[in-house]
Every structure is written in structure tokens, then in C-alpha cells.
Amino acid sequence: MNTRGQSVLRRRKCLRAALNPEASEEPIFDALIAARERFGDKEILEDQDRNPLTYTGLIRAAFVLGRKIAALTEPGERVGILLPSSAGVVVTFFGLHAYGRVPVMLNFTSGERNLKAAIKASGVKRVLSARRFVTQAKLEALIDDLATVTEIVWLDDLRQTVGLQDKLFGLMAGFFPNRFRVATAPSDPGVVLFTSGSFGAPKGVVLSQSNLVSNVRQVASHIALDPDWVVFNPLPTFHCFGLTGGVMLPVLTGMKAFQYPSPLHAKQIVELLPQVKASILFATDTFLNQYARVAGPDDFSTLQFVVAGAERVRDETHHLFNTKFGGVKLLEGYGATEAAPVVAVNHPDRNRPGSVGQMLPGMEWRTEPVEGITGGGRLFVRGPNVMRGYMSADDPRVIEPLQGGWHDTGDIVDIDADGYVSILGRVKRFAKIGGEMVSLAAVEGLAAAVWPESRHAVVSIPDSRKGEKLVLVTDRMDAESSRLSEWAREHGAPDLAVPKKIVRLAEVPVLGTGKTDYVGIQKLVETEARAA
Structure with a gap:
């Protein structure tokens, strides 16, 4: 043999x-x-x-x-x-x-x-x-x-x-x-x-x-x-x-x-x-x-x-x-x-x-x-x-x-x-924007492609016009939506996948296991949205 x-x-x-x-x-x-x-x-x-x-x-x-x-x-x-x-x-x-x-x-x-x-x-x-x-x-x-x-x-x-x-x-x-x-x-x-x-x-x-x-x-x-x-x-x-x-x-x-x-x-x-x-x-x-x-x-x-x-x-x-x-x-x-x-x-x-x-x-x-x-x-x-x-x-x-x-x-x-x-995302990690389902994990991937050395998290909050709105939370202090939009246009990504709101933090919250703390991030973003 x-x-x-x-x-x-x-x-x-x-x-x-x-x-x-x-x-x-x-x-x-x-x-x-x-x-x-x-x-x-x-x-x-x-x-x-x-x-x-x-x-x-x-x-x-x-x-x-x-x-x-x-x-x-x-x-x-x-x-x-x-x-x-x-x-x-x-x-x-x-x-x-x-x-x-x-x-x-x-x-x-x-x-x-x-x-x-x-x-x-x-x-x-x-x-x-x-x-x-x-x-x-x-x-x-x-x-x-x-x-x-x-x-x-x-x-x-x-x-x-x-x-x-x-x-x-x-x-x-x-x-x-x-x-x-x-x-x-x-x-x-x-x-x-x-x-x-x-x-x-x-x-x-x-x-x-x-x-x-x-x-x-x-x-x-x-x-x-x-x-x-x-x-x-x-x-x-x-x-x-x-x-x-x-x-x-x-x-x-x-x-x-x-x-x-x-x-x-x-x-x-x-x-x-x-x-x-x-x-x-x-x-x-x-x-x-x-x-x-x-x-x-x-x-x-x-x-x-x-x-x-x-x-x-x-x-x-x-x-x-x-x-x-x-x-x-x-x-x-x-x-x-x-x-x-x-x-x-x-x-x-x-x-x-x-x-x-x-x-x-x-x-x-x-x-x-x-x-x-x-x-x-x-x-x-x-x-x-x-x-x-x-x-x-x-x-x-x-x-x-x-x-x-x-x-x-x-x-x-x-x-x-x-x-x-291949993991495409969690059921809970999709947002419905203008009638389209958008993967929040994919949006995080977009941000990572633009700023690969930074950590990013994307959540969604209610929006009166489109149903939901994407929010990017990042430790990239100079992050701007315009840079994300530019990358999206160059690579054929839909504009729906570009967060228009960005929250910049010194550190993106994580759990003790190292996983992103989406629950904490969601609360933080919602609190900020109510205060705005």
C-alpha cells in the first residue's frame, strides 16, 4: 500500500x-x-x-x-x-x-x-x-x-x-x-x-x-x-x-x-x-x-x-x-x-x-x-x-x-x-434599510478594508425614513463616512452599506473573552441617539 x-x-x-x-x-x-x-x-x-x-x-x-x-x-x-x-x-x-x-x-x-x-x-x-x-x-x-x-x-x-x-x-x-x-x-x-x-x-x-x-x-x-x-x-x-x-x-x-x-x-x-x-x-x-x-x-x-x-x-x-x-x-x-x-x-x-x-x-x-x-x-x-x-x-x-x-x-x-x-452573520445582525436586508458583519468588513489596523463594530438603530440606520463604532479617531463612501463606490458596494453616523471611542468595548460587546455598544449608541 x-x-x-x-x-x-x-x-x-x-x-x-x-x-x-x-x-x-x-x-x-x-x-x-x-x-x-x-x-x-x-x-x-x-x-x-x-x-x-x-x-x-x-x-x-x-x-x-x-x-x-x-x-x-x-x-x-x-x-x-x-x-x-x-x-x-x-x-x-x-x-x-x-x-x-x-x-x-x-x-x-x-x-x-x-x-x-x-x-x-x-x-x-x-x-x-x-x-x-x-x-x-x-x-x-x-x-x-x-x-x-x-x-x-x-x-x-x-x-x-x-x-x-x-x-x-x-x-x-x-x-x-x-x-x-x-x-x-x-x-x-x-x-x-x-x-x-x-x-x-x-x-x-x-x-x-x-x-x-x-x-x-x-x-x-x-x-x-x-x-x-x-x-x-x-x-x-x-x-x-x-x-x-x-x-x-x-x-x-x-x-x-x-x-x-x-x-x-x-x-x-x-x-x-x-x-x-x-x-x-x-x-x-x-x-x-x-x-x-x-x-x-x-x-x-x-x-x-x-x-x-x-x-x-x-x-x-x-x-x-x-x-x-x-x-x-x-x-x-x-x-x-x-x-x-x-x-x-x-x-x-x-x-x-x-x-x-x-x-x-x-x-x-x-x-x-x-x-x-x-x-x-x-x-x-x-x-x-x-x-x-x-x-x-x-x-x-x-x-x-x-x-x-x-x-x-x-x-x-x-x-x-x-x-x-462561511459565516455570513447572525440573524440578529442584519438591518432592514429601505426594504433591503444589510449584513452588519459585512459593513464591519467594509470599515476594516478602509482602516485595517483599527477595530470596528456596527449596530443599527430605528430610523423614521428608512426603517433602520447604521452606526459605526470605531477606535479610528479620524474616521469619516466620506472615506467609506469612496471605498464603496470604487468596489461596487451599495450605498446602503455605508454608515452615515460614526461614534469614535478610544477603545471599542469587548467582553472578557475578547469578543465584541454588542450589547454594551447597542446601549451606548441608543443612549447617545436619545440625547442628540
């Missing part, structure tokens, strides 16, 4: 294994144990403190800490985690699973109001955090506010109570984890997350353990992953991209996971990448653009590829990677919290910039036409990684099931003959 044929055969075998129901129908902690058996007791986890953990070290630490937490909680209880990306959050996550508790990942950048709402919506009685983190992040006032609605449990205090007996217990549990862990089912809750809130109020999502494990298997069957690689994750674990891509994927596939607490530290991150021999970097376009600007030509030399998700990758970011770093492959993907999160992603050998790649193995999809929009359809997806439904607003224990298992992404997509997916 020739080399090409062998490669195809291996891929097919990998695909069958990845999509084997028995392989994906596995509780999270059991999947961790199985990974140690498969890859050996190698270093698997590290953070900026530079104290790496092996598989056995991670399992033992999870049992010791999990036992302490279990003494304070009830079986099946949902327990909040308010921590940055670190070895500590990974140990805490698996520690909860070792004893049948459910992690609820809380977004500490979302503010007091949203956090309290998330705590109430998910039925959380206790939140785990660390004093060192709270002090460094200056969250003392926030913690004081949260303490009025939930109990704050300090992991620092729990660790100080670990004695010889606990260490001996951890030693034995590390040898025989299957005997010590609490048995759970793949269908049991694996994590509670909240949607980003980029376009509206965050929704509570309960992902099963098999949802998360299945998504790891799907990605691993789509892209051949080398257990010798190192994944660098600066994304927060309250974001599904950071949790699945930055933690679950490397740990369950034998790759070392390096956790960094904030994606905002561009200079520190690019300096660390070659030091830790990072092979894969996960981030959003916002952060990747910043990293590319401050990085030297050799800072990305160890990277096999970079994976971008959560927001559209700008042409400028693609250009930076193509020209400045010797063609380091930038793979754009697409996902949703409701899908654990990866739905589609480009392949290192089949990368089509401008698309988000091909659907993962095991995904089903369909598109439905949207009135007034041509050249695409509203995307619905179904698969082993897709949640059963949203948490009920009335009762956190009740799940509102998806009809037929189909999740309505709310995204307008085009899928070509080769299966490559």
Missing part, C-alpha cells in the same frame, strides 16, 4: 474510534484515567508557576482537593468556580468530577449583576475561589457582593487543612482511581456554562459529560494530534473554547496543557510560547492580533498552528501571520457553547482562510432560508456534542429540551460543495 493510502486508512480508523459510541460515552473522570493508561504517566499540566503535574499528580491532587470539597457539599451539587486559567482550576474541575459534583464556571469579568444572576439561575450555593487570584485581579469588592447571595469557599484554606492522612489517601487513590472515584453516567451533567452574551442576555447551558468527551474525540478525529505537543491556553475556562480546547482536549489526548491566567498579557505570552515549546495556541482574533503586533519573528517558531475561534478573524490578522511569522498556519474555527463548543474548524493541510473549515465528524446540519437574505441559510446543528437544552429560567434543575435534538445557532452560513462553512 502506498503512503497516501496508509494515511487515509489511519485516518479512517481514527475516525471510527473517535465516533465509536462506547468511546465517547465515557464520564469525564474515567476519560482522564483512560488517558493515563494510554499515554503513560507523563507531564500533562503546567502554569506560570512552573510546577508541572503528571497524570498521576493531577489525579491525586483532584482526589485530595475533591475530597475536601465533597465534605462541604452534597452529591450532585452544582458548585461555582471563580478562578483564572491555571493548574488550580484544572485540579478543581476534575476534583469535583471525582466526587460527582457539577462545576459551574463563572465569568468573573461579567460584573456583579450578571454573576449574581448566573449563581441564582444555576442554583449554586457555594463558590470556590482563591485569595491570591482575587487580590491580584482586584476583585475584593465583587467577592463581598457575591458573599451576600452565596457562600465563598477559599481553596487556600482547604489546602492548608491537607495533612498526612489526606496525602496517604491521595497516594492510594492515584494507584487505584477507579476504586475511589464516585461513579457517574456519561449523560450526567459535566459542566454548567453561560453563553457569552455578545448579542443578548447570557443563557445557562448544561453540557453532559459525554458532550464534552465527544467533542474532544471529534476534534481529534478531524486533526491528527501529536501527544508530544504542548497546548498553550490563555483563554478563560468560563468560556467553552478555553475549557474544551485549552483543558479537555490536551489532557484527554496526551498533550501537555499550559495554562496562562489572562489573554490580555500580550508581551508575556509571546515570550513564554518558545520557552514552553508551545505547539498549539488557542485564542480569539482580538488577542491574536495583539500578539502578532508585539511578537518577534522567532516567538512563534515552535508553533505547529494557531486556532482562532469565538469571533471572525480579520484579514489583517491573517496577513500578519502569513508575512511576519514564516507562514504559521492560522486555522479559523466555529463553535457555540451549546455544542461544547466546536462545530467546524479548518485543517492544517486543508486550510481555507475566510471560512471556518469543515464540519466535525459526527455533526449533522441543515440550513433554513431567511426572508430577505440570499446566498445562505440559518444553521441548525445536531450531534453527540450538542446540549440537550437550556436551563429553565424558573427552575435550574429543569432543562428545556431541543426540538428533535436540533440547536438553532442563529447564524447565517453558506456551505460550499466541499463542505467548507
